[in-house]
Amino acid sequence: MTIDAQALLPIAGQAVSIAAEIIRTRAPGVVTSKGDRDMATEVDYAVERAVREFLAQETPEIGFLGEEEGVAHSGDGLLWALDPVDGTANFLHGIPLCGASLGLVDNNMSILGVIDLPFLDLRYSAAEGAGAHANGTHIQVSDVLDLETAIVALGDYAVGDNAHERNRPRLALTQELAARVQRVRMFGSAVIDLAWVADGRIDANIMLSNKPWDTAAGVIIAREAGAAVVDLDGSPHTMTSHATIAAGPGLVADLVQLISESLLTKGFGR
Known part of the structure; x- marks a missing residue:
């Protein structure tokens, strides 16, 4: 159609x-x-x-x-x-x-x-x-280029079945981000995370999940505001992606690398 x-x-x-x-x-x-x-x-x-x-x-x-x-x-x-x-x-x-x-x-x-x-x-x-x-x-995304000056929002920690195991990479990533970025934030709302990347209120958003009802609206809003929205490997985000990473185009490559290094060094993603 x-x-x-x-x-x-x-x-x-x-x-x-x-x-x-x-x-x-x-x-x-x-x-x-x-x-x-x-x-x-x-x-x-x-x-x-x-x-x-x-x-x-x-x-x-x-x-x-x-x-x-x-x-x-x-x-x-x-x-x-x-x-x-x-x-x-x-x-x-x-x-x-x-x-x-x-x-x-x-x-x-x-x-x-x-x-x-x-x-x-x-x-x-x-x-x-x-x-x-x-x-x-x-609206448009922020022009921040360095992780050290970026405010990065994280999606909620997992609840439900196998939450302990599912939270291990999230906690590892939180630790790495806390050492590298200006501030880490958790608002408890995926749509706010993506909308505020689009609005330049925050500089990046990372969700180690991708549910269509959470991301369908926010992804296009972020993209149309100039954000790069990608999967864990840096490929363009779709509704079948494993994760949802949104950031300004000057920040996204460093962010994807940080995520990859963090998860691999902690034993995840191998």
């Missing part, structure tokens, strides 16, 4: 406005356990169902994937990917670092994204070839 991503931005914006209003006005409600230290609130489910219903009416030819209830229907190579509340733990504890994220994926590549952070009054958006914007204003 041939698609004009920019033409779908208004629809994506309306969908995310529905999500943001629910997040902003409703209490978390009943919490459902999804596994060890992983949970979803009533709001997560309410947002996903409302957005799914809206998009089914507006774009019935496009597939839909939500974090909480999976694939609702398949499309012709196109897929909406929704994280209804990214940063659910933050939301549940009244920490304002959370938001709704809707991306459009075409054959495993992000082509459109909208992220709304309702408690921070920030809306990020981008479509392939149209640049990235925050509250309607064009």
Whole structure:
């Protein structure tokens, strides 16, 4: 299917406005356990169902994937990917670092994204070839070139099955970054990490994971703001990548090398 991503931005914006209003006005409600230290609130489910219903009416030819209830229907190579509340733990504890994220994926590549952070009054958006914007204003990545002057955000540590083993490389990487970069930050929200790389608020983001609902919107927003978004080996990021690394083009090569050296010297990735 041939698609004009920019033409779908208004629809994506309306969908995310529905999500943001629910997040902003409703209490978390009943919490459902999804596994060890992983949970979803009533709001997560309410947002996903409302957005799914809206998009089914507006774009019935496009597939839909939500974090909480999976694939609702398949499309012709196109897929909406929704994280209804990214940063659910933050939301549940009244920490304002959370938001709704809707991306459009075409054959495993992000082509459109909208992220709304309702408690921070920030809306990020981008479509392939149209640049990235925050509250309607064009944004771009920072021009930091040296790791020593970079603020780098890390994705959350793992929870759930085999979390101890999955966190070993994350902890090794944290140790190496703490010795090399200006500051390490962990915001607890993948979409904030990617959006703030795009906005130049931080200089890089590393997630040793890649879930479509977490990354579909943020990856295209970061790319359209001038970031390089890559996998662990430095190859271009897709929805099938193993990790998600975003940084300004002058910083990404050194960052990929640091990650590689850190994990290899600690016995990971061999």
